[in-house]
Amino acid sequence: MSNSKSPLIRINEVSKRFRYWNNSPKSFKQILINLIKGKFNLGNKATLTVLDGVSFDIYPGEFVGIMGRNGAGKSTLLKLISGIYMPTAGKIEVNAPVAPLIELGAGFHYELSGYENIFLNAAILGFGQKATQAALPEILAFAELGDKIYMPVKNYSSGMVIRLGFAIATHLTAPILLIDEVLAVGDVGFQNKCLKKIHDLHKSGRTIILITHVPEAVRNHCSRCIVIDNHVKVYDGPAAQGVDIYMSAVGA
């Protein structure tokens, strides 16, 4: 990347391995039985590598698409950037607040009204009261729920829930937005509206990382594409070429 600005996100030789306990005694009962049998073992440790030495930098204002087959390690990468997981090896530097959009409406309480859930969800996403109040009119306008916003969320259709979740997540302003396949839900009209909203956010200076399986989304919106396959980065560069590499990897 020929960019003179300093990177917002710096991923340096990052690996993630999950530890698994085979036959692990996840209970007192099992430990007791093992003790009676005269052995005290805590199960065999096995590790599963999900990411192996991945490095890249992301600069302010980029719109990066991340593609890869199922199980390639894309979501884990996003969780590492958002700080849900810690890397097993390597270093991750994130120099601005991040809004992870891994699940729309995370933590919605279905007995509460949509209005109450806006504040709840915003708090869960890490925003304070002032930021939420400031974004409230736009959230209400984007969600297009009208008076239904005061109804309990359990009476919403799934489309309405998604609309509200997306409205909250995209109108609270964090400089970096991480989006994980949330576009796979909702009807085509809503998907286009979301993509347009994401596009607008990018235009207004946000940095966006989008995980998706939709080639058109990457081709039309992203400035750059990273392809992850078999836990390593196999491509990093212009979007159109990246999509082709992804398409040949999935065998389509």
Add this chain to the structure above:
Amino acid sequence: MQALISLQEFGLNLLRPCGVDLFCVGKKFLVFNLVSRNLKAKYHRSVLGLFWTLLNPLATTLIFYFVFKMVLNVKVPHYLAFIISGMLPWSFFSQTIMEGMESIVGNHGLISKVPIQIQIFPFVGTVTNFITLVLALPIVIGTAILTDVNLGSSILLFPLYLSLLFLFTYCSATILAVLYVLLRDLRHVLGIVLQLWFYATPILYHESMIPKQYHWILYLNPIAFLFVDIHAILVQGTYPDLHHLPVTCAWVLLAICLTLLIHRFIGEDLVEQI
């Protein structure tokens, strides 16, 4: 001015021991929203919501009163006030650690999708139940007054004992919540332990009724003296024995240290273990 700033810093350090934001001071808005969610969900659409929550300890109080006063004729003055002033704090304690134990595993969906401090879940649960306890205090004090207890100035010390109970309950809930991630049958064990614990705590009987040779049990029970002192304040109307305070404080301190240790050592990859 300088002194004021260092005092403020000292206060902040107390709230964030060893750099762990134990009391979620950095997440006030989130705590507020989660607590209000819990309270609304609990008491929504039912004016008698609080009543339903308190029904269980109140009914238990009446049953115990019948069995121990009417049938077994236990000689403790103001026995109804005595039981109720022990039952409500106990039911706060036992219910909070039962619910708190499952709070991290139960919120797995959230924890694996949003970066969030895990201690927030036991903390929010403890705060929610503590509010219920505080709202129920008029019942305790009302019973004391109606059964002719002379409440003295010692009642001003009551908030101190409530805070110690809060701290111990919160820490126990956090420790159990983390252990529950690793040992899923903890629930059954805890059920038995709580039953034993209830009878080992002077809730239904006065500490003086314990035979001398078993008195050491009180020192092994972190909350025993809390209940002895609560009884002194709310039923005898006297000042609690101040020799009890160091014992209770030592237990609370130990619980806080254990909680911090747990945060230090398993905090990082706990999310993946759930």
